[in-house]
Amino acid sequence: MTTSPRALCGGSAPGKTALDGVRVFDGRQLSEPRTVVIDGGVIGTDAAGAQLIEASGAVLLPGLIDAHIHLHGRDTLEQLCAYGVTTGLDMATWPPQLLASLRGVPGLTDIRSAGTPAIGSGGPHAKIPGMAEAAIVLDPEHARRFVAARVAEGADYIKIVVEAPGEGGPDQPTLDALFAAAHAQGMKAVAHAASHGAYALALDAGADVITHIPLGRPLEATEVSRMASEGRVTVPTLTMMEGVAASRGAADDFAAASQSVAALHRAGVPILAGTDANSQPGVPFQVKHGESLHHELELLVDAGLSTAEALRAATSLPARHFGLMDRGAIEPGLRADLVLLDGDPLADIRATRTIRRVWCGGTEYTPA
Template identity: 50%
Template sequence: MTTTTVTGVEVFDGTELLDGTWDVTFDENAVTALSPAGTHRAEGPAVDGAGATLLPGLIDAHVHFLDAGELTALARAGVTTALDMGTWPPPFVAALRASRAGADIRSCGAPIAGRGGPHARIPGFPSDSLVSTAEEGRRRVAARVGEGVDHIKLVLEPDGAGGPDAATAKAVVEEAHAAGLRVVAHASHTGAVALALEAGVDVLTHAPLDAVLAPDLVRQLGARESGHVVVPTLTMMRGVARNLGNPAVDYAHARDTVTALHRAGAVLVAGTDANRAPGVPAAVPHGSSLHDELALLVEAGLSPVEALRSATSTAAAAFALPDRGSIRPGLRADLLLVTGSPATDITASRAVRGVWTAGRPVDLDTP
């Protein structure tokens, strides 16, 4: 088994930038040692970490897939875990899981949506994912559980826009929770956010473009005891606003909502909505877009350290991934080495020098 040591490197451990420089040793199972620089005898190959920072591999909490090459693109950008929010059919998802082509994935399979909403008109969207009643919602959850999904994705729309109604949404949440699964709600409109909170979902994805979220909803999402998590996908929201060119659909609403949520103490997790699907409102590239997302989160008021947490330890905790998101002995060796210090200058996260997934080096050069 190959053992590697990154020497003399600054370390952001998923929570904070550690004082001084460190030697970090890992194999194909896990990080094995984290020691002050020069105090640990390197075993196997050594990587010079001078002038660089070692971070946990990044987690993108909202992606979609069309092919295994996107897993490679993610890993080359330092994204070692991707949370899929809508990919089908099940054999394709299984193939992605088994491919070991780059990023490790967790998937919801196909989302559950309403028969009259926009998702029902997406080319190729599976008809057996569309629901109109609470009983249909329960059956769809049971089907996804049978497919071995990691979480449930529920597409919610404001009242009258064709999404699942409150009773159906609650039934989906109850059935998923009974199966031990989190529910992630697509809620890109302020009205959908209100419905998501009423239904009791665990994670809300997308910061609305129609208006800044109302103070009462911000307070609910900011209450840590509520357990809610928000994945704003600012990269996607910015792209949608630009492409629509509608003054009523304003990226500033999404940005200012994130600012308000951050001030209220909400749990914010980085996700991009990376996808190349035909007909989507904005194409978002896999991998590089997470670095855009981190910068947009900082522009919205997070510190660089808070933004990095949103893509490492906070994301891992939000999606119950206890083996990653931090650098410490015993955890999976998903690691990102960058030139400079993203804990003080978030743009340094883009300067990728090395990536390892489960201790294996990622080829950064082959086309």
């Protein structure tokens, strides 16, 4: 089993390429061997005039989506792309100029972003070196200005850091105002909630998506049933939670996080694969971009998802829940975000690591 991407040869600007004899993941199973056409930036239908790539026995996945990353520069995009992560949903990057420089880079991982996150003045996020001053939200009036500023900057959704009561995050009236302002602007609001106290506040405040999952003891049954009945979505970032538990010298605390994911899954809550990939100084744990998504898929399978469900958690589900209707599946007209594998990840999820080639928007990735 390879753990790093192989040399990826033949990179070029989008033309017309046909992958011949490939078995395609259709969201549930692998197809019989067939031909997939990459026509410019999208999946095409007609192989006439295409450059043929022999891919008998290989497996083709839609490009993987990591639903929780942080961006640090062009290197981040390179790393994600090398590991088949063709879309990254950034959950806090600043300043806006850095973000703008990483949007829409041809041939590399495509991003969406929350921009600057909303945080309280006294929690751990306020102590992250270099944290944007604009991130601190003090009261409900401030909350409305914060959300308006993110919308003006072109944020794709709003990220709100929720802490347990007394731990320095925004108070409940401010949280309520943040989520309400996001919804009034037609934006999805993603809550960071890594502890039990924070999870309850995030549910009450109206979070659409809750990211992270508490350690130490499982979520309450009432919280699980609220997540399901109220149509919430979870991005548990098991890779990050495992790292946090280990960094505290309490690796056993991770079992509860996995149990919570199992319970959310049984209740029918949509689970999205996200890693919290970051190389930020001053955070509890640094998660490697790209490689970590393959570990997250393994942890989701450990928590009880089938291999097909884990693959959907990193393809069609994040596309649906973040409104990315041009990706997440291999169908004519969709973006040609593709990962060609030697192994079969439906048989063994670890086979997502057997990457032969990657295309981002129809351009084959080749290492710089």
